[in-house]
Amino acid sequence: MEGPFDDDCFAIRQAARHVSQLYDRHLANVGLTITQFSLLGRLKRAGPMTMKQLADTMRMQRTTLVRTIQPLRRNGLIASE
Known part of the structure; x- marks a missing residue:
C-alpha cells in the first residue's frame, strides 16, 4: 500500500x-535514560504504586520494568518495599 x-x-x-x-x-x-525519566515522572505524579500497577500504567512488561528500575533503586532515586 x-x-x-x-x-x-x-x-x-x-x-x-x-x-x-x-x-x-x-x-x-x-545518568538517566528516557524510560527511567518517564518512570520517575509517572511516580511523582501518581505516587506510590505496585510493580504491577506501574507496569500496566507504563504499558511495559514487568521484566523490562524491573531492569529499568534497578539502577534507580541502586542510586537511591526510588525505594521499594
Missing part, C-alpha cells in the same frame, strides 16, 4: 526517534 499514509507514518516515526535521541543525549549527563 503506497500513498501519503506511508510517508506520514515514516515522518512521525522519524520525528519520535529524533526527540528520543535528543532526550537521551541530555539525560545521559545525569
